[in-house]
Amino acid sequence: MKMNDQADKLREIIHNLKMRKDETVSQEKKRCRVITVTSGKGGVGKTNMSVNLALVLSQLGYKVVILDADFGLANIDILLGVSPRYTLLDVVYHDKTILDVLCQGPMGIQFVSGGSGIKEVIDMDHLKIDILTKKMSFLDEIVDIVIVDTGAGLSDNVTHFIYAADDVILVTTPEPTSIMDAYALIKTVCSADKKPNIQLIINRAENYKEAQQIGEKLCLAAEKFLGARIRQLGYVLSDITVVKAVKQQQPFVLSFPKSSVAKQVIEIGHCLVDEQNRQESNSLGIKGFLDKFTKFIKV
Ligand SMILES: Nc1ncnc2c1ncn2[C@@H]1O[C@H](COP(=O)(O)OP(=O)(O)OP(=O)(O)O)[C@@H](O)[C@H]1O
Ligand SMILES: [Mg+2]
Numbered sequence: 001m002k003m004n005d006q007a008d009k010l011r012e013i014i015h016n017l018k019m020r021k022d023e024t025v026s027q028e029k030k031r032c033r034v035i036t037v038t039s040g041k042g043g044v045g046k047t048n049m050s051v052n053l054a055l056v057l058s059q060l061g062y063k064v065v066i067l068d069a070d071f072g073l074a075n076i077d078i079l080l081g082v083s084p085r086y087t088l089l090d091v092v093y094h095d096k097t098i099l100d101v102l103c104q105g106p107m108g109i110q111f112v113s114g115g116s117g118i119k120e121v122i123d124m125d126h127l128k129i130d131i132l133t134k135k136m137s138f139l140d141e142i143v144d145i146v147i148v149d150t151g152a153g154l155s156d157n158v159t160h161f162i163y164a165a166d167d168v169i170l171v172t173t174p175e176p177t178s179i180m181d182a183y184a185l186i187k188t189v190c191s192a193d194k195k196p197n198i199q200l201i202i203n204r205a206e207n208y209k210e211a212q213q214i215g216e217k218l219c220l221a222a223e224k225f226l227g228a229r230i231r232q233l234g235y236v237l238s239d240i241t242v243v244k245a246v247k248q249q250q251p252f253v254l255s256f257p258k259s260s261v262a263k264q265v266i267e268i269g270h271c272l273v274d275e276q277n278r279q280e281s282n283s284l285g286i287k288g289f290l291d292k293f294t295k296f297i298k299v
Pocket of ligand 1: 236
């Protein structure tokens with residue numbers, strides 16, 4: 001299927017599901033919403049979720065940029081089959097603008113490759129951080145949603161992305177190890193004075209019931225033992241379609257737009273921008289995100 005046909009199919013499916021494009025969004029938004037996608041355990045589907053969700057949100061009318069903030073392996077480019085020319089570091093060291101480092105993905109989504117560069121951002125002096133913040137703040141004017149795809153685990157770097165974001169999507173599979181690591185992450189990042197807005201996605205579930213039960217248990221435990229209010233955002237079933245799409249280096253919402261997994265991500269995208277969700281998300285924009293991020297790394 002050609003890229004244009006794929007885009008049409010996705011559009012049609014979203015339309016058929018009566019998912020209303022919010023026409024007012026780009027006019028009323030002055031600051032973009034920054035959403036960090038993270039997990040306790042690695043390999044649970046964060047990058048696939050980030051990319052496919054970005055495409056769905058783009059189809060719902062939002063201008064979306066993905067920040068590839070995985071330290072070790074930059075994966076967004078591999079999943080999209082696109083090679084970035086520059087990374088975020090070129091903004092600071094080679095006088096590139098933020099527009100120069102935005103890499104074009106399918107259907108209008110864009111991504112910035114952080115790659116190993118993010119680690120260097122953390123070691124930057126104040127002057128360079130100022131340059132980075134000023135240049136990146138331009139995203140507030142041109143973008144509605146920034147999705148930050150992080151590496152797994154509880155390293156300091158990942159927690160900074162969690163605290164700095166307006167919203168956090170926590171991905172877990174139904175495996176006990178993945179759930180325990182998700183719980184450990186919630187325990188680490190939630191305290192009396194820090195309450196990130198965490199929303200849960202159960203990925204690779206066997207069926208809806210399993211996803212629902214596991215999500216409920218985790219949310220209840222977080223509330224009861226950690227005083228943390230986590231919202232269930234949605235689920236994606238385990239499906240060979242995802243593996244096939246990864247092999248083709250094409251996001252599954254494009255290559256298999258009629259698959260059940262594509263429909264589940266469309267559902268998640270819709271929930272993420274529904275009225276309640278947007279009200280609960282107190283958006284500080286990319287400027288707010290960077291201010292908080294640098295405050296955390298400099299203390
Ligand atoms: N719903 C699913 N059904 C079947 N396989 C899946 C599903 N989601 C993810 N996978 C498989 O898991 C692999 C890892 O997914 P992905 O790279 O998105 O995880 P990740 O959390 O970003 O990993 P990392 O922690 O290394 O960054 C995919 O390549 C795919 O093979
Ligand atoms: Mg990843």
